[in-house]
Amino acid sequence: MAEQTFAEGSPRMIVAGATGFAGALAAHLLWRHPRFELVAVTGRSEVGRRLDDLYPRYRVPLRIEELDVDRLTGDPDASDGIDAAVVAYPHACRRPHGGTAA
Numbered sequence: 001m002a003e004q005t006f007a008e009g010s011p012r013m014i015v016a017g018a019t020g021f022a023g024a025l026a027a028h029l030l031w032r033h034p035r036f037e038l039v040a041v042t043g044r045s046e047v048g049r050r051l052d053d054l055y056p057r058y059r060v061p062l063r064i065e066e067l068d069v070d071r072l073t074g075d076p077d078a079s080d081g082i083d084a085a086v087v088a089y090p091h092a093c094r095r096p097h098g099g100t101a102a
Contacts, residue, residue: 002059002061004031004037004038005034006033006034006035006036006037007034007035010034010035010036010037011035011036011037011083011084012037012039012081012082012083012084013030013036013037013038013039013082013083013084013085013086014038014039014040014041014042014072014082014085014086015027015030015038015040015041015042015085015086015088016042016067016085016086016087016088016089017042017043017087017088017089017090018041018042018043018051018060018064018088019043019044019045019046019051019054019064020043020088020089020090022088023041023043023086023088024051024054024055024058024060025058026086026088027041027051027058027060027062027086028055028058028059028060030086031058031059031060031062038060038062039072039082040062040065040072040082041060041062041063041064041065042064042065042066042067043064043065043066044066046064047064047065047066048063048064049063049064050062050063050064051063051064
């Protein structure tokens with residue numbers, strides 16, 4: 001697996017919705033950026049498949065996971081949680097309970 005290079009103390013990021021074109025592109029940009037650490041890519045389809053198998057030109061060698069916010073955020077005082085997320089869901093996608101986002 002290709003190593004990601006990033007500065008120490010870089011924000012830890014995920015891309016939710018990485019199986020779509022915009023999400024895959026966002027993952028590619030974060031993977032190559034020296035000031036961000038891409039720790040996970042999530043999607044509702046293609047779970048378990050590597051993103052670089054789905055989008056070879058972007059060369060992001062992470063496996064697509066189901067979004068598990070509890071696992072990804074971890075303990076707020078620990079260093080293994082995430083700092084931010086890029087959400088690249090389709091425009092028509094809405095929250096599961098049907099509520100509106102503020």
